[in-house]
Amino acid sequence: MNDTVTDAPATEPAAAGRQARLAEVLAxxxxxxxLRLDGGETIVCAACGHTGRRRGGQLKFGGFESEELTADALNRIKEFVKKRFNKVYPTAIKVLSPVMDRNLIMPFLRSFDLDRDLVADFGCGTHRRDQRVICMDGGTYPNVDIVTDLRKVPLAEGSLAGGISIAVLEHVPDPAAHIAEMHRLLRPGGRMLVFVPFMQPFHASPYDFQRYTEVGLREQFPQFEVLSVKVGAGPTSGMLWTLQEWLAMLLSFGSMRLYRAILPLTWILSPLKVLDLLLARHPAAAVTASGFVIEVRKPS
Ligand SMILES: [Zn+2]
Structure with missing residues (x-):
């Protein structure tokens, strides 16, 4: 999902404040x-000897190997663009993508007092939605605060007031393990906002495993209270992305080379996604929605 209107500009005091708060709950x-940060580059657990690394403001405990991020052809290009054009990538995707996301993430973040409440982005990619949000990802992008396996996050139990997970769970083979880690990290009463796709073509980043119906999504969070499930991206988005893939196949006569050349040309259809301003609110939108957003709460 890519609804960052404008990613917050980097400011040094904000980064220092974020890192200081992070250091208090590091585990x-x-x-x-x-875990204590002593200023060195290597971070060693005094209890078990497990190690992590610190480079500038970025902590690294696992995450993807670079080969994993470049195995798929389209993802290889995406990874190159993400690293080279880290700041503009979210905006470029927002314009060229056939998917129009509803504006649900920023209102969710604003429902916290971010100066006081610690909130993390589980799988931020190249996004930084607010300077006070902890950015976590398996990929080593410059905006990431903690490079980590999202099933084994180096933070203490109950240390987060909230979290978001935007278009991440379809990319992992074991979403239940990821959701269990969200549950561990949230304090009682803490809330998560999770976007997952329903009607979207295969898109490796670096992997792609599953889709969710509206009712199927509710079933993924048995240890939480479900506060709401909404259409996160509407039916036009679902149809357009599929249509673009279909057109590129139809016009490429079995040639992958031609298919890859034609696909970017089909992005000319992407602006039709604005029809979702209407259709995402249709009572039948969930039947062919591009994706859903669920808000859940850890019971007090
Ligand atoms: Zn340890």
């Missing part, structure tokens, strides 16, 4: 013992 991803 070993292996044994959950508190």
């Amino acid at each position: 070993c991803p292996a044994c959950h013992a508190p």
Whole structure:
């Protein structure tokens, strides 16, 4: 999902404040013992010896190997563009993408007092939606605060007031393990906002495993209270992306080379996504919606 209107500009005091708050809740991803930052580049767990690394403001405990991010041809291009054009990538995707996301993420973030409440982005990619939000991802992008396996996050139990997970769960083979980690990290009463796709073509980033119906999504969070499930991206978005793939196949006569050349030309149809301003609110929108957003709460 790509609804960042404008990613917040980087400011040094904000980064320092974020890192200071992060240091207070840092915990070993292996044994959950508190971790101390002593200024060195290597971070060692005093309890179990597990290690992480610090480079500038970025902490690294696992994450993807670069080969994993470049195995798929389209994802290889995406990874190159993400690293080279880190700042403009979210905006470019917003314009060229056939998917029009409803504006649900920023209102969710604004429902917290971000100066006081610690909120994390589980799988931020190249997004930084607010300077006070902790950015976590398996990929080593410049905006990421913690490069980590999102099933073993180096933060203490109950350390987060909230979190978002935007278009991440379809990319992991074991979403239940990711959701269990969200549950561990949230304090009682803490809330998560999670976007997942329903009617979207295959898109490796670096993997792609599943889609969710509206009712199927509710079933993924048995340890939480479900506060709401909404259409996160409407039926036009679902149809357009599929139509673009279909056109590129139809006109490429079995040639992958031609298919790859034609696909970007079909992006000319992407502006039709504005029809979702109407159709995402249709009572039948969930039947062919591009994706859903669920808000859940950890019971107090
Ligand atoms: Zn440890």
